[in-house]
Amino acid sequence: MTQPTQLRTFLWYNNGMQEALNFYKQTFGEQMEVSEEILTAEHLFTAEFSIFGHEFIGMNTPGGETFNSSISLALGVDGQEEVDRIWEAITHEGAPGRCGWCTDKWGVSWQVIPFQMQGFLGHSERSKAEQNLGAMMQMSKIQLSEFVE
16 A cells, blocks of 8 residues: 545535635635645536645535535634634524534534533533533533533
């Protein structure tokens, strides 16, 4: 074997992948990079890109299934300010969900979860951990100020 096996996420956009790539670049800045694009006479057909080092292949052609929340991209972020920034960008033309889930304009499901949640949900006092879990279950966008320490 000359090359190692790779695992990348494949996303089939029925249309609008170039717009999605531009949006991801705007939202994630230097953490989003397009490494290869294949163009047809009509439009961008495929692209290889990464977000925070996670590699994707995107295809832009009609006929695919629509995205749904059975698979989502989980973003671990640091603090409420980053939760707010990314949540607002994704839901601006997308849709909020529950417990930190949301979908972008193209139907890709994202989880925007602050690293700090691990401490709240794994609190050493079981009653506080349960209270925090209950609070999270009522949230759309995660609000760290709603958890008990």
